[in-house]
Amino acid sequence: MPSRDRRPAQRATGGTGGPADAGRREFCGRTARLGGGLLLAMTVPALGGRPGARASTRLAAGAGEPGATAPAQLNAWLKIASDDSITVLVDRSEMGQGVYTALPMLLAEELEVDFTTIRIVSAPVGDAYVNAGNGGQITGTSNSVTDAWERLRTAGAQARTLLIAAAANKWRIPPGRCRARHAHIENDRGQSFSYGQLAQAAAKLPVPKDVTLKPRAEYALIGTSQRRLDTPGKVDGSAQFGLDVQLPGMLYAAIAQCPVLGGQPRSVDSRKAEAMPGVRRVLSVPDGVVVVAEHFWQALKARDALEIVWDEGKNGNLDNASIKVLLDRASANAGLATKQVGDAGAAIKSAAKSFAAVYELPMLAHAAMEPLNCTADVRVDSCDLYVGTQVQQMAQAAAAKAAGLPPERVNVVTMLLGGGFGRRLEVDFIPAAVLASKALGVPVKLVWTREDDMTQDYYRPPAREQVHAALDAHGKLVAWQLHITSPSITARFDPTNKDPFDSVIEYVQNYPYDVPNFGLSYTRREIGINVGYLRSVSHAPNCFAVESSLDELAEAASKDPLAFRLEMLAAKPRHTNVLKLAAERSGWGRARPGRHLGLAFMEGYTSVVAQVAEIAVNEGKLQIHKITCVVDCGQMVNPRIVESQIESGIVFGLSAALWGGITVGAGRVRETNFNTYRLLRANEMPEVDVLLVPGDGTPGGIGELAVGPVAPAICNALYAATGKRVRSLPLSSHGLV
Amino acid sequence: MALLSVNDRTIDVDAAPDTPLLWVLRDHLGMTGTKYGCGMALCGACTVHIEGTATRSCVLPLSAVAGKRVTTIEGLSADHSHAVQRAWIELDVPQCGYCQSGQIMSAAALLAVKPAPSDAEIDAAMAGNLCRCGTYPRIRKAIHRAAQLLTPGRDS
Numbered sequence: 065m066p067s068r069d070r071r072p073a074q075r076a077t078g079g080t081g082g083p084a085d086a087g088r089r090e091f092c093g094r095t096a097r098l099g100g101g102l103l104l105a106m107t108v109p110a111l112g113g114r115p116g117a118r119a120s121t122r123l124a125a126g127a128g129e130p131g132a133t134a135p136a137q138l139n140a141w142l143k144i145a146s147d148d149s150i151t152v153l154v155d156r157s158e159m160g161q162g163v164y165t166a167l168p169m170l171l172a173e174e175l176e177v178d179f180t181t182i183r184i185v186s187a188p189v190g191d192a193y194v195n196a197g198n199g200g201q202i203t204g205t206s207n208s209v210t211d212a213w214e215r216l217r218t219a220g221a222q223a224r225t226l227l228i229a230a231a232a233n234k235w236r237i238p239p240g241r242c243r244a245r246h247a248h249i250e251n252d253r254g255q256s257f258s259y260g261q262l263a264q265a266a267a268k269l270p271v272p273k274d275v276t277l278k279p280r281a282e283y284a285l286i287g288t289s290q291r292r293l294d295t296p297g298k299v300d301g302s303a304q305f306g307l308d309v310q311l312p313g314m315l316y317a318a319i320a321q322c323p324v325l326g327g328q329p330r331s332v333d334s335r336k337a338e339a340m341p342g343v344r345r346v347l348s349v350p351d352g353v354v355v356v357a358e359h360f361w362q363a364l365k366a367r368d369a370l371e372i373v374w375d376e377g378k379n380g381n382l383d384n385a386s387i388k389v390l391l392d393r394a395s396a397n398a399g400l401a402t403k404q405v406g407d408a409g410a411a412i413k414s415a416a417k418s419f420a421a422v423y424e425l426p427m428l429a430h431a432a433m434e435p436l437n438c439t440a441d442v443r444v445d446s447c448d449l450y451v452g453t454q455v456q457q458m459a460q461a462a463a464a465k466a467a468g469l470p471p472e473r474v475n476v477v478t479m480l481l482g483g484g485f486g487r488r489l490e491v492d493f494i495p496a497a498v499l500a501s502k503a504l505g506v507p508v509k510l511v512w513t514r515e516d517d518m519t520q521d522y523y524r525p526p527a528r529e530q531v532h533a534a535l536d537a538h539g540k541l542v543a544w545q546l547h548i549t550s551p552s553i554t555a556r557f558d559p560t561n562k563d564p565f566d567s568v569i570e571y572v573q574n575y576p577y578d579v580p581n582f583g584l585s586y587t588r589r590e591i592g593i594n595v596g597y598l599r600s601v602s603h604a605p606n607c608f609a610v611e612s613s614l615d616e617l618a619e620a621a622s623k624d625p626l627a628f629r630l631e632m633l634a635a636k637p638r639h640t641n642v643l644k645l646a647a648e649r650s651g652w653g654r655a656r657p658g659r660h661l662g663l664a665f666m667e668g669y670t671s672v673v674a675q676v677a678e679i680a681v682n683e684g685k686l687q688i689h690k691i692t693c694v695v696d697c698g699q700m701v702n703p704r705i706v707e708s709q710i711e712s713g714i715v716f717g718l719s720a721a722l723w724g725g726i727t728v729g730a731g732r733v734r735e736t737n738f739n740t741y742r743l744l745r746a747n748e749m750p751e752v753d754v755l756l757v758p759g760d761g762t763p764g765g766i767g768e769l770a771v772g773p774v775a776p777a778i779c780n781a782l783y784a785a786t787g788k789r790v791r792s793l794p795l796s797s798h799g800l801v
Numbered sequence: 802m803a804l805l806s807v808n809d810r811t812i813d814v815d816a817a818p819d820t821p822l823l824w825v826l827r828d829h830l831g832m833t834g835t836k837y838g839c840g841m842a843l844c845g846a847c848t849v850h851i852e853g854t855a856t857r858s859c860v861l862p863l864s865a866v867a868g869k870r871v872t873t874i875e876g877l878s879a880d881h882s883h884a885v886q887r888a889w890i891e892l893d894v895p896q897c898g899y900c901q902s903g904q905i906m907s908a909a910a911l912l913a914v915k916p917a918p919s920d921a922e923i924d925a926a927m928a929g930n931l932c933r934c935g936t937y938p939r940i941r942k943a944i945h946r947a948a949q950l951l952t953p954g955r956d957s
Contacts, residue, residue, distance in 0.1 A: 160897030160934045291893055298898030299886045301834015301874035305899060308833035316828065341817065359816070361824040433838050433846060433899040433933045482836070482899030483933050514839045704893060708939065712896055715935025738843040738931060747924035749937040 136263035138223040139271065140192035141171060141216060148247060148260035150175075151183045155193035156212070157203040157454050158186075158294060159484035160712070161767045162705035165292040167212050169701055173285045174220030174278065176244040177259070184293055186478035189456045203454040204489055204597065206669040206765025209701055213762050214277075221275035223266070230266035231257050280699075280760060289704035294480070306452035306479040309439040309509060315344055316360035317500050317510040318367040321352040321520050324376040324731035325593050329353055333371040340366040347503050349496045356500050360511055379592050379731035387591050387728065388424075391528040395549040399587030402569050406581035408532070411543035415534030419617055423531070424792035425605040426725035428524035428598055429733075429741055434482020435517040438497035441507035446473045447498065448507075452481035454488040462491040466498035485716075486597035489557075490522050518741055519733040522596025523726050525551040527568070529609035534581075539621030541632060545583035546572055546609060551595045552588045567597070571772070572606045576639060576667045577614070577632035593728070599716055600771035603668050607772030608779075608793070611664040615780040616789060625663050625780065626652055638759075639667065642674040642694045645755060650676035650692035655784075659689065662781025664773035669765025671697035675714075677777035681785045686800045688718070688750040688778060696757040697764040703756055709766045710754045717774025719744045722801050725794045742796075803863055807832070808876025818864035823847045825863050826873060834874035834902045838931070845930030848903035849873050855910035857929075874902035877909060885909045888947035896934035904930045908944050917948045 135145035143151040152171055158164040164184050172179040187193050194200060197207040224244045231249035232239040234257065241252045250256040297303035322328055332353050334346035342362035347354050353370055357363035412418050439450040440463065447467045453459040456476045464471040481488055497510035512520070527550040534543040554566045565573075572584050618628035626647050633639040643665055647653070655661045655678070662677045678690040691714050700706050723742035727734045735741035779790045782800070795801050805812045807830065816825050821840075826832045826849070835858060838846030842857035849858045850872040877883045881890060885908045888894075895901045904927070911918055911926040918926065923944050932940070 158897075160895075162896075291890070292895075294898065295890050295893055295895055296881060298895040298901050299889045299905060300877070300881060301832070301902050303898050304833075305836075307837065308827075310831055310833070359820070359824065359828045361817070361820045361828070431933060433836070433844065433897065433931065435837065481897060483897045485933070511837070514841075708893065708896060708936070711938055712935040715937065716933075737841055738839050739841070743931050743933060744935070744937075745929075745931065746927040746937045746940065749924075749941075752938055 136267035138226055138263065138267050139219045140190065141187070141219050142175070142223050144259050144263035146260045146263070148258050149183060150177055150181065150247070150259070151185055153185050153187040155187035155190075155201065156195070156208040157452070157478055157481050157484060157488070159203070159452075159454070159481035159488070161208070161709055162292060162702065163203070163208045164294045165290065166209050166701045166705060167216055168293065169285050169290060170209075170212055170216035171220040173283060174217050175224050177247040179285055179290055180293075182293065189460050189476050193456070200458070201456045202489070203484065204486065206767040206769065209763045210670065210765060217277050218275060221277055222271055225272045225275055226266040226269050227259055227262045229269050230262040233265065234262075286701050287699070287703070290702055292705065303480055305434055305482045306439065306450060307434055307437050307482065307511065309450040309479065311439065311441060311507040314439070314507040314509055315356050315358060315504060316363050317354050317356045317497065317508050318360065318363040319349075319352045319354050319496055319510060319512065319516065320367050320370050320372060321516065322374045322376065323519065324374065325379050325382070325728070325733065327374045327376040327379070327731070329372050330375040331373045336371070337366040337369045340369060345500075345504055346370070347500060349499050351492070352496065354496050354500050354510065356504055356508060360509075364513065376731060382592060382731045383729050384727050387526060390591055391526060391549045391589055394587050394589035395528050395530060395547065397587045399547060399549070399585045401583065401585045402564075403573055403582065403584040405579075405583075406543075408543040408545040408581040408583035411581040412532055412534040412545070415542055416537040417535040417620055419531070419533045419535070419613070419620060421531050421613055421616060421791060423529040423609040423612060425527040425529070425608060426793060427526050427593070428720055428724045429518055429521045429726050429735065430483075430485045430487035430596075430598055431518065431738075431741060431743060432481075432483025432485055432487055435514055436487070436493040436512040437510060438494050439507060439509040440467075440494075440497040440501040442467050442498055442502040445469070446475065447501075448475045448477065449494070449498070450477045450479055451494060452479045452484070452488055453491070454481070454484050454486070455491065458491050459494055462494045463498045466495035467502055485599040486601070487521065489597055492522070514738070515736045518736050521726075521733075522594045524598035524601075525553060525595035526591070527602075527605045529605060531609055531613040533613060533617055535617060535621050539623055541577070541579050541617060541621075541628075543581035544575070544577070544579045544613075546606075547585045547587070548606070549587045549589055550605075551590045551593070553595050553597055553601070555588070556595055557597070568602050570601060570606070571603045571666065571668050572610060574667065575610070576636065576665075577629070578635060579632065600713070600768040603666065603768065604717070604720065604772040604775065607664065607666045608776050611666070611773065611776035612779055612789075612791065615662070615776075615783065624653070629663070629665060638696055639665070639672050642672050642696050642757060645757065646674035646676050646692055646694040649694065649753060649755060650678060650690075652676060660781045660785035662777045662779065662784060664777035664780065666769070666772045668772065669697075669769055670762070671695060671764035671766060671769050673769050673773055675770070675773040675777045677774070677781045679778060679781040679785060681782065684799065686778070686782065686795060690751040690753065691718075691774065691777070692753045692755075693770055694755045694757065695766070695769065696759050697766050697769065698759040698761045699763045700756060700759070701763055706756055706766050707754050710756075710770045711752055713768060713770025714752055714774055715744055715749070717771040718750070720771070721775035721778050721793060721795055723794050723796045725797065803867055805863075805866060805871060806869065807871045808873060814863065816863055818862060820863045822849070822858040822861045822863060822866050822871070826858065832873055832875050836899055836902055838900065838903075843931075844900070845903040845907060846900050848906040848930065850906060850910055853910065853913060855907045855926075874906060877905065883909060884947040884950040885912065885943070887950055888943040892939050892943045892946060894936050894939045894943050896936055900930060900932045901936075904932065904936075904940055908940070908947065911944070912947055912951060916951055918944065
């Protein structure tokens, strides 16, 4: 095992610098053990890939080897080496949604290179990498491609322009006589230089301000279904997730946290644990007790041998019934009116037919397949943090605070995320790893068990959604009003946020249906539990209230649910198009014998989606046969990834609709593992039919889009089948599954 | 010390006999392709082959593996040439990818005994492998594709 003291001194990077920092960081060569116990030099782990494995190595492996000339960095996202290798620094976290493929495609489109040869590394913390749509270096809100659309194509075009200028200088001809093709600059005399031959010179030239981007008709890559660059490492075990980090001298840690949400250790008897094999240290951290050992299994067993008396805090009596009472009572308050059109209250009072219903949504856990984990390597003046995170700056800040270092001394290495779904927007699991590494003076990998992950989540908040609406004598919707009562994720996530926008009102604030009187209001009611962003956030609860109520209203109006919606979307051709297509493909109005159809629509992330659920009910039990889904997300960058994200969102929505529900008893989360928190399995997977409508303009979001309509489409189909309206989820709580 | 046979190599391991094979592979042998997901044989992320049979390594103590042939994702092929890996790449099955080692090992074990499985046989064999990203439709297609690749004369 290499001695810690003999490792080459490393400069802390990260901080505010973009390209320069990135450059230094990639070359902090480090020895790590990868699959098969091989020892090899590792740069920033990105996609895995075994040395020598055919077609697998996309990782910039070897770039950190001694003696190699540093590649030229042409901008914050692009490096080109003298051997012509091209490396793209991706500044969004890869959690399955395909950013390690889609983002490089944008850059490659303008750079004129073979996309499949590109190597990927994760970008460090840097100002250049801030997501303008999110106000931070944040992967979330389904906007990675939208945000990168202009930025990375421009970066590619700028780099191409620089390479042309460098070639023109060498040839002493005007740039106009040169062109970029197949990673070479050619001139009109038949001469050419490879990008690798030009990169060093190009990097010294001033970056051109105005570059012209290709018109849509000339796209060679954008809009094509390229294979994902991260697939090879994910089929041979070499892909490097946070859990896979291995550093010389590294110890492993497990953590004990109070089973009652929000509680803390009062006293700890660690004598038994400390005497167990391999245990190196037991230390108290603000949110629990950490056991550090030579191997994780030892740490885990010793953790379970800790005798801890907990201060349960305020939540010892909290349960689902008391949470429901809190929300029900709070809903009597009018709350904050976030949008008003006309006078919905007056219209409802005077209307021919009025309608009222309450829809209830449970808490949900993220349950990413990779339990939370973090590896920290704290030294006297710096810290390396290896972590699957969606928030690089926040991770850096959290580690810096725990380490007692300035943020710029914390180097964040973003590993592949074994699922994010919003859980890795939180940094709660980072400080304990940093504190343990600091205390022990060696790298420490802290791993949460599945039970830790499930019972210490930042849960999707419960919501009570009350709809009031009215129809006129012709069955036309004249008023629709929603009052949401729920805890606030926005306020919890960023208490300093002064923006009145709260994520709880998303989607309905831009209610797509044409109705003359509309009202939206929100009563914030905290319940003492940490709430967090979960894939599709409030789109799903709000879509459930909107689309369930519209079906109820269509029935009250004696209208077909599709026709009822189309009337109110007549001015929106994109919306009506996806609805009509979904109806056509699913056989709307022509359900097969014993089958029943339900429809739901949503607009979100600047995309639109319509779904039809085809179900049967046998002896009171629901069987979902098929989900038809039509999506218009504007310009697609990689249709195959779009399709897989839509399938993914549907599966996520199915798990939530069927079984998703976190329940609390005596302040403790009852669901602890996949036996009690059920997720959809392969044998329960219905047929899925996805149609992607070609579009243009800026790409819309797709990662979260398909989640919301699933539950209302199923519940609308259930009503068609049984005449019973389900207004709360999950369906398992109604004995339907 | 225990003698382990992993991917056709015999390895001495110094770990307590109750240590699950999963952690022996990951933390003692540095073979991190096999994943931890639940620790209770509920999710299949830790699936390896023991004597060719798909087995959850998170609940299998080291003491139970002595003398048995263990194959992990790292040992499936040296170059992505296994039909399941080829099909997985062809259909771009993985999303986050975390569960895929386990999915692939379950699929490979299925195809070893049922070279042309039906949808129902695939569902039964794969029901123990959770995927939170929802790659199930592609997994099913990819298993059919791998079956095709395994059929002589049907490799294109």
